[in-house]
Amino acid sequence: MFSKIFLLILLPISILFSQENLNNSNPFFVEWDTPFTTPPFDMIETEHFMPAFIEGMKKQKEEINSIINNNEEPSFQNTLEALEISGELLLKVNNVFEHLNSTQNSPEIQKISEEISPLLSAHNDDINLNEKLFQKIKAVHYKRDNLNSEQKRLVEKYYSDFIRGGAGLNNIDKEKFRKINEELSLLSIKFSQNVLAETNSFELVVDDAAELKGLPESALNAAKEAAEKKGYENKYLFTLHAPSYRPIIMYSENRALREKMFKAYLNRGNNNNENDNKEIISKIVSLRFERAKLLGYKSHADYVMSEYMAKNPERVYEFLNKMQEPANKLAARESEQLQEIIEREGNNFKLEPWDWSFYSEKLKKEKFSLDEEELRSYFKLENVLNGVFAVTEKLYGIRFEERKNIIVYHPDVKVFEVKEADGKHIGIIYFDYFPRESKRAGAWMMPFRLQSRVDGKNVTPIVMNCGNLNKPTDDKPSLLTLDEVRTIFHEFGHALHGLFSDVTYPYFSGTRVAWDFVELPSQIMENWAVHPEVLRMFARHYETGEVMPDELIDRIQNAKLFNKGYETLGTYISPALLDLKYHNMTEEKKVDVVEVEAEISRGIIPQIGLRYKSTINSHIFAGGYSAGYYSYIWAEVLDADAFEAFVETSLFDQETAKSFRENILSKGGTEYPL
Template identity: 40%
Template structure:
């Protein structure tokens, strides 16, 4: 069809009609939408009457709907189902969008209007949510150059456009490295691997035209279990090196020069806006507020984690020796021997546990918890074409049967999808000009089984599913008036609270007994295995904390205003200062650290997961203290203040409204076993 299908959503229940959208539609639709958006902004800026909510803020918030629509579909595709044309257009669109947003943020006419409303808001003229919206916009304008002189604005536009292009290129390089690397194995190479992993590897090899072989790829759902379970140390090393060197292979996908340029430009941007460093700029509108606050959180836990990891390393080295290995423990050995030690200590292994974590049952479990906590239900709609045949759609309903929104799940790994897992939206909830229902999606990268077999998840995979669904609930349960504060539009170190908190309900006995059923027999997980899983919750805790916190610390180090000429040497020297174990690497090494370099959403912000972890552990403890992890009164408070309020109030105030006090880190430290 034409570009209309991208902009006019005439599919099922107001969704886009994906079956009618061609890749060739994107460019003309984007050009039309950005032109319309610019005209809308010009009309708003040209109003001569004094600004009011009706003649300024409301039309400003609602402007660019067509642009929002095409961008939501296009960037969904660029992450979840990309191709050469999409990647080419992504480089064009990100630069044009950067230019478009810079033009708005630096339009003196718009800022004067916002400044007028800001002064009025400080005089008590508006309700609390509207006041919050105005304050956030006012600060955003200033942080994006509204008060710079003409020369400063011109330079900031150039920096933003260059950073947008570099970030897009960085992410595309990682996607290409992951998609292009593949090692075809023979039957004799599969020692130690479980049947479900072998079946998935065989399926991928067949798709690649190599029947009779087994494909080892860099999809996390393939490479991680391979590193845990393969008896072939030589192959583990090959896989580990390929995984750890994504974006660092002296080829067209090498990201090292991009990192250097991005750090330089981010430093310049921060100075231009009056900040000492890019970290100071990014942290200014977070709960943490400053680098010192971040370091005060991370460093004490880092020291505890290192001590724990050294003990774990000694245990693993001794185990390896007892099993006949005389080699010093290497990074590609850690997961392998840790899995063997887990089996020895707790009498279960991952392949046994996976039989009880079927994807469909875990989706049902996530929905059931949401129904019990928040009174919402999910009804699958199977005859709706989406962006890939594997993608699934559910209608989400309130307890009275009325429509709340839509949830879409895209769960399986494929070469056209970037790695990791994430939540996003086709549209957010708001109540301006009639209520808009949210359309939320989750993207995961679980191994796809052969046709007819159940998709099996590791415990970590199941946690990922619950984590991303927690984000989805933050979008679905949003109940605000203004679009700019809907759903996950909160500070970076608060946004992980709803997702990480939701993970806790996965391992509640009641949930596992009902939904963790054996793939072949249908028998619920036995209490003995459930007890073992719970006992092993803090196993390998030092390793997990070290690989995460090292990534967060290096992220901060990159953005403290330093000059970086060689990111790998910088990484080495910083880790040396931290006395990093040489048997563990960062969870995300710089050349493939997409959180930080494929855009700036988590730049100087990767610490956010641990900041939110303090909140989530403390919040779940509130339920445990009542003796009922589904306590209805507390669940109602949780929905009201955490999942439904979006960014309509200061996050610290929202947390205090839910918990009655600020969080204590003790619950998090106990949860991590540190």
């Protein structure tokens, strides 16, 4: 299945690494004698990855050739099931590498990523474009009616994937397809590396504490500690990592400082330097369009959405347009309230995007007597995590046990075993919540090992929740904002989707569902995050242990819809429209990032503007959300319907939870979401 060129590349590399393969010094070439066969991070070195990748591709090539050369009539077992279990070593290596690439990035890791990406792209295309393999899949697809429902769906998905992966193209177009995929893989890597480099290169050193008026003591202490670690004595150091950036935007009375930080954050990858992402975006958009056209689609969005619940871009536009006007009107009213505060304080400037968070905090205090710093005192990270555990224990009857005997890749990481009520092992979850220069921004869940039970072999899941929260200081634990509490619950919803998976084939495991369905399990978990009954379970003052007073809980509930126009427009609608603008083009043309953003901005009130600019939007240019960013707000609609079942019974109704687990969380992608 490999092209001759690829074999010529692979052969000398394989020879170079053969000695290491033989002496088993590479931990990827031996069975892991660790609890639940978790990765032995203490044994894995950077130099182990490339030979393991090469060996993994070589083994999968042999497995694919065995399928092709099997003279028996193509069947589900000798074709689809054999294909599904192929590449075990490659997947094992890739999962560890991709996780460390996101959390422990380094120049060495980046170099490997750049080297292996085109090889992996070629390897995957050699499988998807293999005519003999496709003919066998087609034969099984033709006689699939006698299979069980999961097997039948697997055949249909593989058949569709091969068509979408270029199997139906002529030889000339197949070569074009290969080149596009190879280039896209490298461009996505470069995009991510540029964002990380821009984030890490920015430092704001402040000499005079008077310039930092309004910042909470915790933020000042953290900035002072950061400065001392970098050798800046009696100074304050701020970066573009969220725990450092956010307090300035929310609390700094120094408007010029807010503007400087805001623009630095938003313009990462847009500084006309070696880390600029504008040309990369233009190339990615053009290549995605070219690939879609090769496959017979009008646009990349049509190509992507044909496999999603929405089915086509027109339906998504209709969905977003229905919400955009009311969201704009609500956001405009919110901006007027903020402008009133500005003028009441004797200022004569107009509200700008870098003012919004600062004045909305003032308005929140004024209207609801809510102070984010006061709230943070009740949201110690460990307590919030215990709250998540308590909620899921009450809903699903599961238990969590910290496993300090499981090796981690960084001292900040915690690991827990998840068990059924009867003690039966479900899976493992890693928590990595604090920022590092080697770690990408944001919060995410990553399925490290997928649940499956092919041919009677039961594989239990391993998942990871990652974030960038305030790290403990010398005198305070990690204290979270209300939004960060919601984020913890949100990402844990994704984790449950992976942990509760109960499928036969890894293709359908956990979060491997239609992309505009994947956010439902995470969004629904947010409903418990700030519910009064739940807050009483975990929200305790970090110093006194006092449970959050009912009066404060009531104020949180009263403010539930505060800033909703800003959130809906800035967080969901505008980035979704920007995504569609790039990916729904139906004619070949060079994309101008500035022009595209200007066009989308015209539909958004200027006081908000674009909160997620193109050059930092890794979701759509280096992740899985291209032509799919709308899935967040799409899932909010699904979530409202799903949570209604708990409203109609009770917050912790176990029958409702059992139904949600069995019909949504455990099924993965085995059934099409209606």
